[in-house]
Amino acid sequence: MTSQHVKTRTDVEYRSAISKYARQGFTTVHEGGGFATLSKKKPFNWVLAIICLFIPIIGWIALLLMIIAAGRGSKVIEIELEPER
Numbered sequence: 001m002t003s004q005h006v007k008t009r010t011d012v013e014y015r016s017a018i019s020k021y022a023r024q025g026f027t028t029v030h031e032g033g034g035f036a037t038l039s040k041k042k043p044f045n046w047v048l049a050i051i052c053l054f055i056p057i058i059g060w061i062a063l064l065l066m067i068i069a070a071g072r073g074s075k076v077i078e079i080e081l082e083p084e085r
Helices: 011-025 046-051 055-068
Strands: 002-008 029-033 034-042 073-081
Touching: 002 011, 011 029, 011 034, 011 073, 046 055
Parallel strands: 002 073
Antiparallel strands: 029 034, 034 073
């Protein structure tokens, strides 16, 4: 799992950051109290990997990549609203 923390100063920046990551394919897991958590599965081309299974040596590599991809996790973005004091 890859995690990234983003701090914002105003409510406009906070909403803008959430929208920016939503456009990139992230889904909101939790939002409230000036804190939002967004998540996105790491991509893997399953169709290409299955096709590569039928090519002799490359097939073994594709099989290994498929096994690794099954437990690859996701990217997580944490956005926090820290107003100026």
